[in-house]
Amino acid sequence: MMAKIHEVAEAAGVSISTVSYALSGKRSISPSTRDRVEQAAARLGYQPNAGARMLAGRRTNIFALTEPFRPDTHAPTHMSFVLATSIAARRFDYDILLLTDAEASAGMRRVSASGLVDGILVLDVAPRDDRVALARSIEVPTVFIGVPEDAEGLVCVDLDFEAASALAIDKLADAGHGRVGFVGHSEDAYERSNFPRRVRHGLEVAAQRRGIALSVVSPREGEAGRGDLRDGLRRLLQDSDVTAIALHCDDSAHRLVLAELAAARLSVPGDVSLVSIGSTFDTGSLSTPIDRIPLDPHASCELAVELAARLADGDTVEAGVRLLAPQYRDSGSVSPPR
Structure with missing residues (x-):
C-alpha cells in the first residue's frame, strides 16, 4: 500500500506542509530538512500524486x-x-x-x-x-x-457537417438530379450522437433550398439493419424519379448499396449517382469508387x-x-x- 504524506511527515519529524514544500520546491526549505524529507519519502516509497505536481506548477504531460x-x-x-x-x-x-x-x-x-x-x-x-x-x-x-x-x-x-451535406446536394442538383435518396443511420443513432442529425438536417435544408425531393432510408442497427437497408434501397430504386443517393453510413453499408445496384443491373453513375458524406474510410478503393466529402x-x-x-x-x-x-x-x- 502506498505511503501517505502524513506518514512521511511523521518519519521526518516535520509538518505535512513542510513535506509538500520540500518535495515540490514551491518554498525554500533548509538543506538538512529537505534531505530528511527526501530520505523518509524514499524509505517509505512515497510518491506525490499528480495533483500535487500540478499545484507545484509541473505538468503531467x-x-x-x-x-x-x-x-x-x-x-x-x-x-x-x-x-x-x-x-x-x-x-x-x-x-x-x-x-x-x-x-x-x-x-x-x-x-x-x-x-x-x-x-x-x-x-x-x-x-x-x-x-x-x-x-x-x-x-x-x-x-x-x-x-x-x-x-x-x-x-x-x-x-462542418451541415456544409458537407449542402455540398453534396449542390453537386447533385448542379448535375440535374431532382429526387435524391438518403441512406443514413438508425433512428437510435440520431438520438445518441450529434453528427448524424447534423448531416440529415443539413441535407433537408439544402434539398429544400435547391427544390430537391429527399427520400430517407434509416435502417436498424445490426443484422436486422441489413435487411432494412436492402428493402429501403429496393423501394428507392423502384421510384423512377430517384436518380441519385447520398450515403452517410459505414463501409459495409456502402458495399451493400453497390452490391444491390449491381444486382439490379444499374450502373454508377450512368443509372444512379452516388455521394458519400462524412466517411472516414477511402471510398475510392471500393469496387466502384464513390465521390466523398470525408471526415478527416x-x-x-x-x-x-x-x-x-x-x-x-x-x-x-x-x-x-x-x-x-x-x-x-x-x-x-x-x-x-x-
Whole structure:
C-alpha cells in the first residue's frame, strides 16, 4: 500500500506542509530538512500524486481521451479518432490516457479529481451529453471533438457537417438530379450522437433550398439493419424519379448499396449517382469508387490537441465552436441523370 504524506511527515519529524514544500520546491526549505524529507519519502516509497505536481506548477504531460465504448460502437471509425488524437498528442509531447467507461462522465470525473491529466479531450459527443455540465464544473481544460446541442462556454472542434451535406446536394442538383435518396443511420443513432442529425438536417435544408425531393432510408442497427437497408434501397430504386443517393453510413453499408445496384443491373453513375458524406474510410478503393466529402480525423484531432495544449500552458483560448470546412473528393460517381 502506498505511503501517505502524513506518514512521511511523521518519519521526518516535520509538518505535512513542510513535506509538500520540500518535495515540490514551491518554498525554500533548509538543506538538512529537505534531505530528511527526501530520505523518509524514499524509505517509505512515497510518491506525490499528480495533483500535487500540478499545484507545484509541473505538468503531467498526459491528456485524457474520453471515448465511451458501447456494444453498438463502430470500432473502425472510433479507433481512427483515437489514433489520430494519439498521433497529434505526441507531436505536442503528450501521452493519451484512454477512458472507455460506458458511463462516460465517470472516468472524466475521476481523472479531473485526481489531477492526473493536464487536459481532457471528449469524443463521441451526444446531443445532450452529461460531460457538458461536468466540463463546465471542473478546472481541467476540456476540448470537445464534436458539438453538443448546448455548446455555450465550451471549446469544440468538428467538421462542418451541415456544409458537407449542402455540398453534396449542390453537386447533385448542379448535375440535374431532382429526387435524391438518403441512406443514413438508425433512428437510435440520431438520438445518441450529434453528427448524424447534423448531416440529415443539413441535407433537408439544402434539398429544400435547391427544390430537391429527399427520400430517407434509416435502417436498424445490426443484422436486422441489413435487411432494412436492402428493402429501403429496393423501394428507392423502384421510384423512377430517384436518380441519385447520398450515403452517410459505414463501409459495409456502402458495399451493400453497390452490391444491390449491381444486382439490379444499374450502373454508377450512368443509372444512379452516388455521394458519400462524412466517411472516414477511402471510398475510392471500393469496387466502384464513390465521390466523398470525408471526415478527416487527423484534421479535427490535430486542432483539438493544439487547443488543449494551449489551455494547459495557460494561454487564453476563446470558447466557441470551430468548424472545419468540408472538401469534395471527386471519384467520378456523379453525372447528369439519363
